[in-house]
Amino acid sequence: MSVRLFGCSKYQRLSNEKFDRTLSLAEREFLAKHRSVCSECRMRESQSSNALNMLRMAAFDDEVQDSFEPQFEERILRKLRVQSTRESVRYWSPAFVGAMIAGLAVLATLQLVPNRPSLPSSNRPEGTAYRTRGERLPTLDINKLDRIR
Amino acid sequence: MFDTRVFSGAAVDQAAQERQWVARCREGDETALSSLIARHRNRLVRTATNLLRDRHEAEDVAQEAFLKGFREIHKLREDRAFSGYLYKICVRLCMDRLRLKRAELTEFDSVQPHEGGTVENRVVIEKLLAQLPYELRATLVLREMEQLSYDEVAEVMHVPIGTVRSRLHTARERFRKLWIEAVGE
Known part of the structure; x- marks a missing residue:
């Protein structure tokens, strides 16, 4: 038969606080005294202690270390390489796109400019040697030379 | 906070070595990356396994934590804070998974x-x-x-x-x- 006494809530509060701080002598004495007379608190404390012990025992510790995936490290390094490549592509891609657009614009401009002589014939400086398509060079006729003489 | 405990002997050497590795990692040294992974993976996988109770998922989370840690290593103000920083990332990733898992468990409960x-x-x-x-x-x-x-x-x-x-x-x-x-x- 369990017996619940006055002071059980204080006992529970202190038994929880003992995890957080060092209890004073008076508080420790109260816990010991109450524990000796209150079966319900004793049982509750024992249950709590068992449950937490089982929880601690279920922790994974050193056994984890022996069974790593063989490519654990390699996978991280590979992902890091991929990540850094992606980041550099992401960083440089606006510049590449800009350069491509500029290049295309230059090409388009060159294509659109009409292909004609840059200067009209009247503007050519005197004495400039030039040759146009279809224009014949003067020929030297020997018969005409004799007549002149 | 995890590295502010009093170090002695070998622990001091380890802390100094880790600072060097972190500095080299910032310069892209893969050997230093490997050394940091080898040093911290046991702790990260163990913690993640305890939180998630699933070994394979824990390894995934640990890898994710390393990736995130290395990606943001430039943001670290103190090189010695790396291990605590990595641990925090790992725990938060585990908590994110637990949050999602909770919803799954209500459906499948297995x-x-x-x-x-x-x-x-x-x-x-x-x-x-x-x-x-x-x-x-x-x-x-x-x-x-x-x-x-x-x-x-x-x-x-x-x-x-x-x-x-x-x-x-x-x-x-x-x-x-x-x-x-x-x-x-």
């Missing part, structure tokens, strides 16, 4: 047993933990299984220490009740 020594105990504990809300579960596991101090739990979970205290109190009490129901004590 728990797979694990290999290991105390299989029955682990299966029972796993079922009990699955019934706790993820914040209580994570707090309880970090304190009781991972043996973190209250300050450390608060820092990792990004909550005030008072919240850790109240969550632990609730978690212990609910776990006790679930335990009694399970074992019929």
Whole structure:
């Protein structure tokens, strides 16, 4: 038969606080005294202690270390390489796109400019040697030379 | 916070070595990356396994934590803070998964047993933990299984220490009740 006494809530509060701080002598004495007379608190404390012990025992510790995936490290390094490549592509891609657009614009401009002589014939400086398509060079006729003489 | 404990002897060397590795990682040295992975993977996988109770998922989370840690290594102000930083990332990733898993469990409600020594105990504990809300579960596991101090739990979970205290109190009490129901004590 369990017996619940006055002071059980204080006992529970202190038994929880003992995890957080060092209890004073008076508080420790109260816990010991109450524990000796209150079966319900004793049982509750024992249950709590068992449950937490089982929880601690279920922790994974050193056994984890022996069974790593063989490519654990390699996978991280590979992902890091991929990540850094992606980041550099992401960083440089606006510049590449800009350069491509500029290049295309230059090409388009060159294509659109009409292909004609840059200067009209009247503007050519005197004495400039030039040759146009279809224009014949003067020929030297020997018969005409004799007549002149 | 995890590295502010008093170091002595070999621990000081390890801390200095880690600072060097972190500095080299920033310059893209893969050997330093490998060394950091080798040093921290056991702890990360163990913590993730304790939180998630699934070994394969834990390895995925640990890998994800490493990737995130290395990606953001430039943001670290102190090289010595790397291990704590990595640990926090891992715990938060686990909590994200637990949050999603909680919804899954209500639909399927199935728990797979694990290999290991105390299989029955682990299966029972796993079922009990699955019934706790993820914040209580994570707090309880970090304190009781991972043996973190209250300050450390608060820092990792990004909550005030008072919240850790109240969550632990609730978690212990609910776990006790679930335990009694399970074992019929």
